[in-house]
Amino acid sequence: xxxxxxxxxxxxxxxxxxxxxxxxxxxxxxxxxxxxxxxxxxxxxxxxxxxxxxxxxxxxxxxxxxxxxxxxxxxxxxxxxxxxxxxxxxxxxxxxxxxxxxxxxxxxxxxxxxxxxxxxxxxxxxxxxxxxxxxxxxxxxxxxxxxxxxxxxxxxxxxxxxxxxxxxxxxxxxxxxxxxxxxxxxxxxxxxxxxxxxxxxxxxxxxxxxxxxxxxxxxxxxxxxxxxxxxxxxxxxxxxxxxxxxxxxxx
Numbered sequence: 001x002x003x004x005x006x007x008x009x010x011x012x013x014x015x016x017x018x019x020x021x022x023x024x025x026x027x028x029x030x031x032x033x034x035x036x037x038x039x040x041x042x043x044x045x046x047x048x049x050x051x052x053x054x055x056x057x058x059x060x061x062x063x064x065x066x067x068x069x070x071x072x073x074x075x076x077x078x079x080x081x082x083x084x085x086x087x088x089x090x091x092x093x094x095x096x097x098x099x100x101x102x103x104x105x106x107x108x109x110x111x112x113x114x115x116x117x118x119x120x121x122x123x124x125x126x127x128x129x130x131x132x133x134x135x136x137x138x139x140x141x142x143x144x145x146x147x148x149x150x151x152x153x154x155x156x157x158x159x160x161x162x163x164x165x166x167x168x169x170x171x172x173x174x175x176x177x178x179x180x181x182x183x184x185x186x187x188x189x190x191x192x193x194x195x196x197x198x199x200x201x202x203x204x205x206x207x208x209x210x211x212x213x214x215x216x217x218x219x220x221x222x223x224x225x226x227x228x229x230x231x232x233x234x235x236x237x238x239x240x241x242x243x244x245x246x247x248x249x250x251x
Contacts, residue, residue, distance in 0.1 A: 003028045003153055003184035008058035009048055018044040020208040021058070026186055028152070031179040033195035033216070034188045036205035037229060042188045043084065045205075046155045049186075050081045062153065076104035080149040082142060084157040084188070094133070095126040097141050101148030109148075116148035120174055136167035143171060147178070154178060154185045160194070172198040192229070193244060196220055204228060217242040226250050 004026040011018045019041040026032050034042040047053040048060050051067050060067045062078060070078070080101070090097065098116050102109050117123040120140040130138060143159060154175070160168040168191070176198055179185045189195045195202050196216025204212040204219065206228045212219045225231050230251075233244040 001028050002026070003030075003063060004049060004186065005061045006045060006048065006058070007061065009045075009055040009060060010057040011044060011048065011053060011055050017208045019048070019055075019205075022205070022208075022210045023058075024203050024210065024213065026153075026184045028184050029179055029182050030200050031175055031185045031187070031198065033199035033202040034186060034205060035190070035192060035195050035202050040205035041208040042205055043157055044208075046081065046083075046157055046186070046188065049155055050079055051075055073104065077149070078151050079153045079155060080146040080151040082146045082154075082156040082159055084161065090130055093127050093129060094122055094141050094144075097130055098122075098126075098144045098148050101145040104149060112148050112150050115150075116144040119147055119177070120144045121170065136163050139163055139167065139171070143174060147174075152183055154183055154187075156185070156187045158188050158190065160189065160191065168194060192216070192220060192225075192246075197241065197243075220244070 002025050006022050006024045008021050008023050010020050022041065022045065034045060036042055044053060048055055049067065054068065062070065067075065095113060095117065098113050101116065102112060114123065117126055120143055122140050122144055125137065130141065133141065139159065146154060160171050163171065172194060175185050175187060199216060201214060202216045203210055204224065211228060212224055225233055230249060231246045232248045232250060234247050235242065235244045237243065
């Protein structure tokens with residue numbers, strides 16, 4: 001069942017094209033990675049999906065309903081959005097920070113909070129102030145806050161940015177479990193190898209357009225990596241999975 005769909009969306013601002021005729025479907029139970037160079041339109045697609053931007057052409061639908069027909073409160077209950085460069089340095093406890101994810105539902109639900117804390121492995125630190133956490137731990141708290149919404153659709157903008165490899169893998173494993181449990185998950189990423197390994201599909205954006213879509217191991221071929229990302233790679237196999245290592249920038 002299609003949970004989220006961008007239907008031929010286009011958006012321009014101040015004469016610049018941010019997205020141009022992009023169509024992508026995301027099904028319940030699917031983890032989709034949005035990848036592409038800086039300025040490709042990835043963040044704009046997420047902002048369109050939560051109603052922070054409105055397409056000039058096309059529309060975005062949630063469970064078949066155009067997003068602009070949903071009230072702000074309804075969107076907040078049905079879509080959990082974690083923007084990039086989110087801060088979590090408030091002088092409150094981990095548990096209280098995660099509890100903020102329940103605000104769209106208008107009530108306290110300690111069960112949802114505890115499930116979110118357990119999902120990211122932060123239950124033992126629930127009483128600790130955010131100011132006493134590492135950067136990676138604070139990133140997990142923000143993820144837990146999004147999980148606590150229990151929205152069914154998760155949109156995350158570079159949740160693994162600036163994290164060490166262990167926390168990157170932990171975040172992607174959490175998202176994988178949410179998709180396996182039936183949520184639709186869309187994540188903006190720059191780590192191509194991690195996206196190819198963890199996501200069911202990747203959508204490659206370049207210059208505001210969708211230039212490729214499918215399984216990462218299949219579509220991230222040498223011509224695409226050279227033309228879109230301007231890199232060459234070395235390829236191999238590890239435990240039966242294709243892997244690649246960027247080796248050179250192509251002018």
